[in-house]
Amino acid sequence: MARLAEVSTATVSRVLSGGKPVSPEVADRVRVAAQDVGYRPNPAAQTLLRGSSRTVGVVVPDLGNPYFAEILKGIAAEAAADEHHTLVAGTEEDPEQEYRSAIELARWVDGLLLCAPRMSTPRLREVAEAARRLVLINRVLRHHAVGSVVVDYHLGVRALCEHLASLGHKRIAYLQGPTAAWSDQQRQRGFRSPEASGLTIVRVECGSTLVDGREAVEEALTYQPTAIICFNDHVAVGVLSRLRELGLSVPHDISVAGIDDAPMSAHTDPGLTTYAVSTVELGRQAWERFTPKVTTATTHVRGELVVRGSTARPPRRR
Amino acid sequence: MARLAEVSTATVSRVLSGGKPVSPEVADRVRVAAQDVGYRPNPAAQTLLRGSSRTVGVVVPDLGNPYFAEILKGIAAEAAADEHHTLVAGTEEDPEQEYRSAIELARWVDGLLLCAPRMSTPRLREVAEAARRLVLINRVLRHHAVGSVVVDYHLGVRALCEHLASLGHKRIAYLQGPTAAWSDQQRQRGFRSPEASGLTIVRVECGSTLVDGREAVEEALTYQPTAIICFNDHVAVGVLSRLRELGLSVPHDISVAGIDDAPMSAHTDPGLTTYAVSTVELGRQAWERFTPKVTTATTHVRGELVVRGSTARPPRRR
DNA sequence: GGAAATCGGGAAAAGGTTTACATCAAGCTG
DNA sequence: CAGCTTGATGTAAACCTTTTCCCGATTTCC
Numbered sequence: 231m232a233r234l235a236e237v238s239t240a241t242v243s244r245v246l247s248g249g250k251p252v253s254p255e256v257a258d259r260v261r262v263a264a265q266d267v268g269y270r271p272n273p274a275a276q277t278l279l280r281g282s283s284r285t286v287g288v289v290v291p292d293l294g295n296p297y298f299a300e301i302l303k304g305i306a307a308e309a310a311a312d313e314h315h316t317l318v319a320g321t322e323e324d325p326e327q328e329y330r331s332a333i334e335l336a337r338w339v340d341g342l343l344l345c346a347p348r349m350s351t352p353r354l355r356e357v358a359e360a361a362r363r364l365v366l367i368n369r370v371l372r373h374h375a376v377g378s379v380v381v382d383y384h385l386g387v388r389a390l391c392e393h394l395a396s397l398g399h400k401r402i403a404y405l406q407g408p409t410a411a412w413s414d415q416q417r418q419r420g421f422r423s424p425e426a427s428g429l430t431i432v433r434v435e436c437g438s439t440l441v442d443g444r445e446a447v448e449e450a451l452t453y454q455p456t457a458i459i460c461f462n463d464h465v466a467v468g469v470l471s472r473l474r475e476l477g478l479s480v481p482h483d484i485s486v487a488g489i490d491d492a493p494m495s496a497h498t499d500p501g502l503t504t505y506a507v508s509t510v511e512l513g514r515q516a517w518e519r520f521t522p523k524v525t526t527a528t529t530h531v532r533g534e535l536v537v538r539g540s541t542a543r544p545p546r547r548r
Numbered sequence: 549m550a551r552l553a554e555v556s557t558a559t560v561s562r563v564l565s566g567g568k569p570v571s572p573e574v575a576d577r578v579r580v581a582a583q584d585v586g587y588r589p590n591p592a593a594q595t596l597l598r599g600s601s602r603t604v605g606v607v608v609p610d611l612g613n614p615y616f617a618e619i620l621k622g623i624a625a626e627a628a629a630d631e632h633h634t635l636v637a638g639t640e641e642d643p644e645q646e647y648r649s650a651i652e653l654a655r656w657v658d659g660l661l662l663c664a665p666r667m668s669t670p671r672l673r674e675v676a677e678a679a680r681r682l683v684l685i686n687r688v689l690r691h692h693a694v695g696s697v698v699v700d701y702h703l704g705v706r707a708l709c710e711h712l713a714s715l716g717h718k719r720i721a722y723l724q725g726p727t728a729a730w731s732d733q734q735r736q737r738g739f740r741s742p743e744a745s746g747l748t749i750v751r752v753e754c755g756s757t758l759v760d761g762r763e764a765v766e767e768a769l770t771y772q773p774t775a776i777i778c779f780n781d782h783v784a785v786g787v788l789s790r791l792r793e794l795g796l797s798v799p800h801d802i803s804v805a806g807i808d809d810a811p812m813s814a815h816t817d818p819g820l821t822t823y824a825v826s827t828v829e830l831g832r833q834a835w836e837r838f839t840p841k842v843t844t845a846t847t848h849v850r851g852e853l854v855v856r857g858s859t860a861r862p863p864r865r866r
Numbered sequence: 867g868g869a870a871a872t873c874g875g876g877a878a879a880a881g882g883t884t885t886a887c888a889t890c891a892a893g894c895t896g
Numbered sequence: 897c898a899g900c901t902t903g904a905t906g907t908a909a910a911c912c913t914t915t916t917c918c919c920g921a922t923t924t925c926c
Binding site: 867868869870871872873874875876877878879880881882883884885886887888889890891892893894895896 | 897898899900901902903904905906907908909910911912913914915916917918919920921922923924925926
């Protein structure tokens with residue numbers, strides 16, 4: 231062991247880890263020796279003893295989805311700044327695996343940051359018991375010591391409805407997200423708001439991906455809406471693409487709006503009107519929430535309406 | 549400890565971990581007890597003893613970049629299937645931090661999967677020493693026990709050149725990736741191939757992001773190319789967007805091609821001609837390479853040309 | 867100048883699991 | 897029937913730090 235190379239035994243620990251008083255000269259000697267031998271404390275031993283691994287677990291439905299990727303980015307960046315590592319697991323959109331991954335990860339980490347839109351509440355509660363700490367993203371759970379960071383999607387839908395109503399739209403199709411997804415329910419709430427009261431909303435089953443959006447277009451059109459609000463921007467891009475194939479012009483023939491403001495949304499043709507949410511910021515907030523200093527149970531993140539070219543007045547003749 | 553609840557001490561270990569012989573009845577008793585008490589072995593202790601954490605580290609320049617996000621997705625999925633966990637670090641595109649993160653992560657994990665386009669070779673070699681095992685993605689290093697998985701980007705550029713040449717293009721602008729990025733050099737190699745011999749290539753400094761692409765368009769146009777090949781699809785999307793603003797029609801006035809086939813590339817307007825690489829597959833291969841059973845030092849992944857609407861014959865009059 | 871307080875550093879325990887070794891009973895062979 | 901082999905289980909060491917106590921030495925204050 232490196233310590234033998236110099237003088238002491240546990241003084242090394244004091245120098246490298248604890249802020250305990252050590253005379254400067256000895257400290258230097260230790261550091262030099264450590265440098266020479268290339269000594270690195272063993273993380274497993276440290277973890278075992280101090281009972282904390284300085285690691286958080288992040289579980290998301292799909293690591294390849296830019297939405298979650300950016301959340302992860304935000305979390306990892308903040309965690310790294312606080313000298314924590316980030317353990318990830320993708321769950322292939324499978325609720326059962328969301329549960330298994332979460333439970334398994336909980337053994338390793340100091341706490342869990344969980345995006346689990348479809349996990350059942352009882353299961354979620356089990357996870358809360360298994361994890362030392364738990365922060366939910368876009369979901370809430372009544373449970374002591376469980377925090378949440380949620381985007382106020384109902385406000386987004388309200389803003390979108392108000393915008394479209396002011397343009398003169400009356401009949402709007404909503405392309406729903408994954409069934410039973412918590413954050414879809416939040417969006418649905420927005421349609422029961424005053425801003426949506428003058429509007430006719432038709433709901434079309436869809437999903438959360440670009441391809442889902444493409445495939446839902448035909449059905450949506452059967453309801454003859456003058457505007458389509460999509461579960462998110464990925465869906466909206468799919469919709470835009472399919473509408474173009476069908477020979478419909480956006481926004482001249484029909485308006486399209488998304489939610490989230492994905493990076494590409496500013497560069498589609500036409501640019502996508504959307505409710506912009508900073509996903510990286512969402513990840514940041516999740517980390518903040520995770521850290522002990524925050525006391526509120528739920529942090530609300532709100533976005534803002536971004537109007538681009540994809541929405542306009544409805545065509546004269548319906 | 550849960551073991552006290554029943555009978556033995558290390559028999560528990562034999563039941564739960566080792567495949568050592570244990571009588572069925574005792575095994576059952578142990579399992580039941582473990583279930584009752586909710587006993588979970590402490591990962592830190594296991595790691596300490598067996599000298600392996602069953603964890604891999606993944607370091608990428610930008611976790612938010614879909615390209616890297618999908619690589620990560622592929623790795624995490626395969627690793628999980630082999631009962632390994634995945635520790636991630638984003639490096640904010642900073643070579644210095646690439647190094648720091650890699651060294652730090654190396655302490656924790658059984659091996660490292662590294663996307664470090666800009667790290668200097670000596671530093672890379674240091675990382676190779678520090679890590680128990682190392683697999684490089686889109687980069688090679690002469691060093692024992694270091695594997696690589698690389699995309700044959702020079703083939704991509706060759707295919708693109710051949711395609712554009714066959715359409716009648718003569719003068720092509722190449723929007724370069726980040727300076728000193730290994731994978732950009734690979735692309736550049738493609739321009740020295742027979743397929744590119746009849747072409748005039750002008751190089752324009754750019755980068756790897758959508759915004760980089762937007763901003764490089766003006767300069768590229770000063771060379772009056774009839775086609776633009778972009779470092780990747782993100783850049784290409786930015787180019788498409790900017791060209792539209794400038795009133796140029798793609799592919800009528802100018803052709804554009806990307807590399808990688810990002811998820812959105814099939815749905816831009818027009819669809820993007822590109823050299824399609826399965827990034828998830830790339831991640832998969834990286835894991836394969838990581839696993840001891842593979843013996844070749846370098847795995848080559850090749851993509852295929854995908855022709856969509858963004859390339860066509862050059863305009864008659866130059 | 868002496869006693870108390872303070873500071874620096876050493877020895878050893880603790881943390882939870884795996885595994886080599888020892889033990890013990892039973893089955894088998896000669 | 898005795899000795900040997902085999903298979904199952906308990907015991908204890910080892911893994912590598914951190915941290916708690918404790919002791920010696922230096923300083924400070926009365």
